Amino acid sequence: xxxxxxxxxxxxxxxxxxxxxxxxxxxxxxxxxxxxxxxxxxxxxxxxxxxxxxxxxxxxxxxxxxxxxxxxxxxxxxxxxxxxxxxxxxxxxxxxxxxxxxxxxxxxxxxxxxxxxxxxx
Amino acid sequence: xxxxxxxxxxxxxxxxxxxxxxxxxxxxxxxxxxxxxxxxxxxxxxxxxxxxxxxxxxxxxxxxxxxxxxxxxxxxxxxxxxxxxxxxxxxxxxxxxxxxxxxxxxxxxxxxxxxxxxxxxxxxxxxxxxx
Numbered sequence: 001x002x003x004x005x006x007x008x009x010x011x012x013x014x015x016x017x018x019x020x021x022x023x024x025x026x027x028x029x030x031x032x033x034x035x036x037x038x039x040x041x042x043x044x045x046x047x048x049x050x051x052x053x054x055x056x057x058x059x060x061x062x063x064x065x066x067x068x069x070x071x072x073x074x075x076x077x078x079x080x081x082x083x084x085x086x087x088x089x090x091x092x093x094x095x096x097x098x099x100x101x102x103x104x105x106x107x108x109x110x111x112x113x114x115x116x117x118x119x120x121x
Numbered sequence: 122x123x124x125x126x127x128x129x130x131x132x133x134x135x136x137x138x139x140x141x142x143x144x145x146x147x148x149x150x151x152x153x154x155x156x157x158x159x160x161x162x163x164x165x166x167x168x169x170x171x172x173x174x175x176x177x178x179x180x181x182x183x184x185x186x187x188x189x190x191x192x193x194x195x196x197x198x199x200x201x202x203x204x205x206x207x208x209x210x211x212x213x214x215x216x217x218x219x220x221x222x223x224x225x226x227x228x229x230x231x232x233x234x235x236x237x238x239x240x241x242x243x244x245x246x247x248x249x250x251x252x
Binding site: 007 | 133135137141142177228
């Protein structure tokens with residue numbers, strides 16, 4: 001199906017912004033993964049917890065704009081659980097993180113596979 | 122001329138996507154600011170038709186920015202719409218009590234954002250053909 005010109009222009013803008021912000025998105029995911037490792041080793045210190053909450057909050061707020069709706073929802077879930085100290089074990093946290101990673105990678109693959117604009121690098 | 126919207130958000134990706142959405146889909150003129158302080162300065166200088174304000178920002182958060190905007194007689198009548206990643210119970214209620222026109226949720230759909238903003242603001246002349 002052909003996109004309306006406005007939609008195509010917004011889509012192109014989204015792809016451009018995504019290419020710019022992807023390293024930062026990956027950094028936020030890494031921050032959460034590090035938090036998961038810390039949580040598995042013992043209670044998470046407050047600094048680490050707040051950093052993880054911030055990363056999850058930003059992922060929840062931005063991933064959905066780029067079409068990563070499920071990943072955004074998982075990030076939001078992680079943020080909510082982190083806000084209550086001790087509400088989540090390291091194992092549970094890593095399970096959520098795994099789902100978040102799967103969703104981001106699945107959506108990335110779908111976007112790459114579905115792109116017919118030759119913009120993939 | 123289209124309406125002018127000022128976006129105040131510390132996150133560059135949110136500013137860029139919202140700008141593309143409001144310009145390309147809504148036909149608005151868009152100004153941006155990456156901090157509350159800069160946003161207040163731009164609002165005073167440019168007097169936009171509306172302000173989209175992120176609630177959760179470092180240093181000066183959205184509630185504080187809103188209070189400063191509403192305490193300035195020169196710009197207090199500019200409608201402010203809050204942008205937030207989650208309904209932050211008390212904060213949201215406090216902000217609305219402080220004079221916010223409404224709330225937009227993150228993540229937003231770039232194709233729908235202009236129509237959602239226009240609905241909150243009661244702007245009838247928005248291009249809704251893709252809403």
